[in-house]
Amino acid sequence: MLQPVELKDFFITFFASGIIIVSGALYALFYAFYHLKKIAVLNYLAYVSYFVLFISVLIITQTMHLDKIWTIVVIAMLVGYFLAPRGIWHLCVATHKEKGYEQK
Amino acid sequence: MTINQFNTQNLNVGQKLAIKYFSVAVVLFAAQILFGLIAGLQYLQPDLFYGVLDFNVNRTVHINAMIIWMLYGFIGASYWLLEDETGISIVGIKWGHFSFWLLTVAVIIVVLVYLFxxxxxxxxxTIWFINEGREYIEAPRLADIGIVICMLIFFYNVAATVSKGKVTGITGVLTLDLVALAGLYLAGMFYTTNISLDQFWWWWVIHLWVEATWEVLVGCIMAWGLITTLGASRKIVTTWLYIEVALMFGAGILGLGHHYFWIGTPEYWFTVGGLFSALEPIPLVAMVVHAVYDSGKHGFKSNNHPAMAWLIAHAFGNFFGAGVWGFMHTLPQINLYTHGTQWTASHGHLAFFGAYATIIIAMFYFAVQKWRGGVTIRGDLVDSGWKWKWSLALLNIGVMGMTIALLISGYEQSQIERAIGGSTWLGYFQAQIHPWFVEGLVWRQIMGYITALGFILLVWDLLTIGKKEPLELESKVA
Incomplete structure (x- = not known):
């Protein structure tokens, strides 16, 4: 069953949903820059970004009533946004590793 | 080879055909903006052109022109890169030219029928000759058949050329994608008397064209663009094209479910649509990693700065328009209130511009460069490149401004009309006269004029850029 967002929660729902994507991108950005530059503060910023994403997901879990079957969506977001940048980083390293691939 | 002036001798056979497609695309882009401005004005002055050029007609032309100019852009882009990729002349190019004229005549007739x-x-x-009645693809069925014939000829040109020439990752993906491009359009052509069934198939065209086949086409163009402008490794780019296609199809196909929330489909579509919609932005977010990796590991230099700038605008526009603006209202718990309001228009404006218009404009700049004999278009242009920089800025500011203005109107609409008014007529009219809604639309109109100004500059720039560059610049090509 679907329980719609309540009127009082409209703004926070829109805002938190947007923040999920933006903080997900910031997490990916800082994560990649940390692995590229090895500057510790970037790593902290990456996890702060993910923490913001985590909180935002919790907020929409409350406001959008994401319980029961909808828990799948919450887990998919938390796991997906956490692991995808890591997976892509490993793919980047792997695809660029072979000799002769660096430049045309 | 002739430097500095438009000369078709600078182009291969496919590129000559591509120029035709690009030229019509620019005209239709102008039509999209013009009819959008008139439709926007009619929100503010509802009696404007009443009975002469009604809002429903303007809106139809505005939206259809967008779909068709982008289609022209994609077809042109594919013809543009095909001979470079396969190493041979396009097979059946005469059919390609025939298809171009058939499509163009069909488009002219359809627009005239829309208008008059x-x-x-x-x-x-009327389904056959006047209007099929489905939003975005209102073209009558006779024109639909023409479009499918053109897509099949386009597919034949590409598939036959690829099969006889060199098969690359880009051309392989492109060929397979064209099967889906032509095939999915058929889903929008049959008619059922059950509105739920009708909508069910209609979304196959709208969603799966836009969020699957078009995205793959864009992936192919982007891959070719990265190799051409930045000298990126073909093997890496191709590998990433496969990864991108897998990620996009993985989340995008069943993301279709977010259009099935309110059309009378079974309840499980709420969960399916919700889950895959939540996953859809993940590839966009993850690709940030790849962009950072490449910018850090490679010292790429571009010989076409405007094209490069528009490719960058594409990355940001796609992320914000499709990712952020899409996810803000995609889960059914909130979509119940936003669906079909100006929220949707806000998302649509930024997503279509960011994901598609930007990359086609980048292709225009590639085309102009080669058409002028391969001049270098870098930061040291004679006029310092003010026209392309201002058109880039104005178009992006204009579209972003329209997006935010529509967001404000849509937010008000979702509250007053939907949540409080319960989607009644009373709620609808209360929302339409609310100051937030009206002021949002005023600002949308102002931002529309800025967009139009950016477009005029863009056309001026496309016609003049590289014209006065000293010939010695050619030696600087990276």
């Missing part, structure tokens, strides 16, 4: 014959009862005959 859109009243009277809807009958079986």
């Amino acid at each position: 014959i859109q009243w009277g009862p809807g009958t079986d005959a």
Whole structure:
């Protein structure tokens, strides 16, 4: 069953949903820059970004009533946004590793 | 080879055809903006052109022009890169030219019919000759058949050329994608008397074209663009094209479910649509990693700065328009209130511009560069490149401004009309006269004018950029 967002929660729902994507991108950005530059503060910023994403997901879990079957969506977001940048980083390293691939 | 002036001798056979497609695309882009401005004005002055050029007609032309100019852009882009990729002349190029004229004549007839014959009862005959009645693809069925024939000829040109020439990752993906491009359009052509069934198939065209086949086409163009402008490794780019296609199809196909929330489909579509919609932005977010990796590991230099700038605008526009603006209202718990309001228009404006218009404009700049004999278009242009920089800025500011203005109107609409008014007529009219809604639309109009100004500059720049560059610049090509 679907329980719609309540009127009082409209703004926070829109805002938190947007923040999920933006903080997900910031997490990916800082994560990649940390692995590229090895500057510790970037790593902290990456996890702060993910923490913001985590909180935002919790907020929409409350406001959008994401319980029961909808828990799948919450887990998919938390796991997906956490692991995808890591997976892509490993793919980047792997695809660029072979000799002769660096430049045309 | 002739430097500095437009000369088709600078182009291969496919590129000559591509120029035709690009030229019509620019004209239709102008039509999209013009009819969008008129439709926007009609929100503010509802009696404007009443009975002469009604809002429903303007809106139809505005939206259809967008779909078709982008289609022209994609077809042109594919012809543009095909001979470079396969190493041979395009097979059946005469059919390609025939297809271009067939499509263009069909488009002209359809637009004229939209403008002059859109009243009277809807009958079986009007489905064939006047209007099929499905938003975005209103073209009558006769024109639909023409479009499918053109897509099949386009597919034949590409598939036959690829099969006889060199098969690359880009051309392989492109060929397979064209099967889906032509095939999915068929889903929008049959008619059922059950509105739920009708909508079910209609979304196959709208969603799966836009969020699957078009995205793959864009992936192919982007891959070719990265190799051409930045000298990126073909093997890496191709590998990433495969990864991108897998990620996009993985989340995008069943993301279709977010259009099935309110059309009478079974309840499980709420969960399916919700889950895959939540996953859809993940590839966009993850690709940030790849962009950072490449910018850090490679010292790429571009010989076409405007094209490069528009490719960057594409990355950001796609992320914000499709990712952020899409996810803000995609889960059914909130979509119940936002669906079909100006929220949707806000998302649509930024997503279509960011994901598609930007990359086609980048292709225009590639085309102009080669058409002028391969001049270098870098930061040291004679006029310092003010026209392309201002057109880039104005178009992006204009579209972003329209997006935010529509967001404000849509937010008000979702509250007053939907949540409080319960989607009643009273709620609808209360929302339409609310100051937030009206002011949002005023600002949308102002931002529309800025967009139009950016477009005029863009056309001026496309016609003049590289014209006065000293010939010695050619030696600087990276």
